[in-house]
Amino acid sequence: MKTKPQPSFDEEFDELVDTFGHVTGVHSLTGRQKAKKLPTVPAPGVRDRAAQDALSRLGTEDESRENLNFSYQASRHEAGWLRDSLGEFYEHRWFDDVLRLVKGGKEANVYLCAANPTSGVPWLAAKVYRPRRLRNLRKDHIYREGRTDLDSSGRVIEDDGLLHAMRKRSTLGLELLHASWIEHEYQTLLKLHAAGADSPQPFARGHNAILMGYVGDAVTAAPTLNSVDLPRRLVRPLFERVVHNLEILLACRRIHGDLSAFNILYWDEEITLIDFPQAIDPEQNPSAYGIFVRDVTRICQYFQEQGLRVEPRALAGDLWRKAGYRRGPQVDLRYLNAEDAADRGFWEQVRREEEKPG
Template sequence: MKVLVTKEVFEMSQHDFFDLEDSEEFVNQSSIRNMPSRRKAGDRKALPKTRRSTAQQAGAPLPADRREDFSFTYMASRHEREWIENSLVGFYDEHWLDDVLRLVQGGKEAHVYQCLANPSVPDLDQPFLAAKVYRPRKFRNLKNDAVYRQGREHIDADGRVIREVGMLQSIAYKTAWGMQLMHTSWIEHEVKAMRILHAAGADVPLCLASGNNAILMSYCGDENTPAPMLNSLELDSTEAHSLFQRVLHNIEILLSKGYVHGDLSAYNILYWQGEITLIDFPQVVDPHTNQDALPIFVRDVTRICEYFSRQGVRSNPVKLAHSMWAARGYQVIREVHPSLLNPDDRLDRQYWKKASRKG
């Protein structure tokens, strides 16, 4: 195996990160949810018993005494530091993490940080965890996400389906509150998918906790080096064929649980010590309800095949995708009522012939 890119350095000026002072989303994040209490009496300086306002909990700049309490090693710009503080301070208070060590990956949707885990956090094989901190929606590059949301229910910060009429109307009319609800739903769909897929045996990070615009998960790498993206590696023939089959196995697990990744490529697969880890699941689509699920799935498989083709693994991406799709009982060709077919249209006649032979 040859490493093409061993470490990516992301340099961000204050302007490149966020202009937080003008960001309404910075002030109006949802409060932390989905996070069991981990505080132990006497472990840290006790916080005031008076309940903080939603803005203080979620987005308003932290008081000076709390900033001093939640100090971290990573040298961030002022705006980035404020965003990290307000997104992760709740996890610090609840004893999930003790320090933010470095920026691991900067992306179009979120930034991922290596954090020092609190010793009390269970189920970790090393003293680190990863914190994925989402960018405010107005600063995200992936703004045209309607194709992924198609047929997908909106869920709240507790992972429950939103059924309250007022909330659904706010989403439909894209009010400021509605946009925040959509942003929260986007994050919680990733949390839900990761937990389901990890329980099913897929090679995905263990999701530890979520809330307040961030997700805590297991970390891939060691103290000094984060796991590189698969796209940055050249593999020998034996390992390439083995990992290709492993990726296909994971794709089959996703399909079996009713998921299409939606943005799968060698850029969203980590490699560490011969093992792979699939990441980034907020845009997962449901093959049962999303009309564009098949072309999205074909695109995922094609991107994977393109990478492994450069490693010497030959495949037919479209044929492979259709085969995997059909094996799970999904239709490769959508059913169309005969009354909607045009007998003078060549493609409609071809469809009718195929449907007749199948029947």
Template sequence: MEDLQEIIASFGEKEITITVGDIVKTGKEAIVYKAYLNNELTALKVYKDYNTRAFTDNKGYIAGKYIKKPSLRKATMKKTKVGKDFIHEGWVKREYVMLNRLFSKGCSIPKPIASVKTAILMEFIGNEAKTAPKLKDAILNASQAQTTFELIVENMKKFLDVGVVHADLSEFNILWWKEKPYIIDFPQSIDVKENTNAESLLLRDVNNVCKYFSKYIEINETEVYESLKHILDDFVIYGRNPNFN
């Protein structure tokens, strides 16, 4: 993993001066720190090196046309050093692009601020005293669960409106703060027009979300999936959701 001082210096080259505080979360793919930009609390997500990250299944990612150059696609499949370096740096860039794409459409995600080679600076969900808990750790009543579930499905529709499937959505990467869900972790998200696994990945997201909320409320999973798949099919056919402005 790139040294923190090198990351701070890289932001400095973009005239973004940050100071880094305590670790907020250590995950399978990245470490998140408190960071301060003009005395404002933000989150700094620093990716672990490819070889130390738990995420190793690149098939869904490689299936897309994101990797245009055949030699790079081959290198990533064989996991050569060139391929690993490309995936490592591309994962960060990919997440930042997706965050901007979705935030601009009003999705409930942390606001992206800036990125460098191996890190992303974004809005901090929580405050100085408390980091927003993951949804899996939140305790909801039935009313909160119903509202939160509907908000998450609405966000999944917004993702599809711009041709995106999260592809790893569950209670583990949704934060809960001030009665509102914030969806996080987008490096594995996919463009539905460039990935042949879009339908199966959408179904998996729906399964995960419905399974979690079914302990609180009654859910017709088939109905939820069909409402989302309709948007997916429109996007694949028309290149956009014809009902989305």
């Protein structure tokens, strides 16, 4: 059976332009084919500044960035996308150059940047979100349940018009959802960094990118843990370190939501957790416990392959309880296995806690 070839970067952009007409970043990618100018007056019902910014960005092309060239030799479309997404960081002197592509992920490309000396670090990682994200947003409802949408200044979006646009998934609504997704990742990075988690330090965020601490050196970026065979002596300590990070996450009212060895970097015998846009609040998302169990299970799978005996469901239940998330509705029965003694024990424990007076 023939498999459908993956669309190239350029094809993906073209498809996006066809689908949405204009999307942040795309207008400056299409060379001579200029985007239609949008009116600069706010659309009816649009009062929020961030939304107005988003709207005005759609139709304007920043001519001053036309000559912005980086050492990294990007294709024409990618170069335009980078100028649009990273230009503002460059102008604010966060970095001086984009050196190379670290990795193209499903949701974003990550680039190695030479930091400006004022940044206080030699390098920065720029996570630039792919426009494809806009299409995938349809599958994101499970993470958005119980989660507020944020504008690109980190404020909760409350404006009825904007909420309606997001529900309708109009062009503006998709823009806002895209921005909210990025903002959630940035806010989670801020929280985790402040709490001492092993996660990259966040430096800045823009309308389509986040600048954060880079893990690796000038030649090699840190590999993801799934590609690493750990020395025996490190298996247990690193597992415990991941568990410690899970505790920090829970204490910060966060569940990663896509945790596995693919989203942990390994460098100099240390780990760094990455990739947080889908992170959820254990108290607000009705599927929180199931998502947490899945995270813990995937982590345990990796460490089991490295020779460690661990019991994911018992561990997940333990961490959940220790963090004080006792209330029942978050622990959805659908995610527990009646045949599994650890699951049954956990469920009974939760019930006992609930039945306690006060």
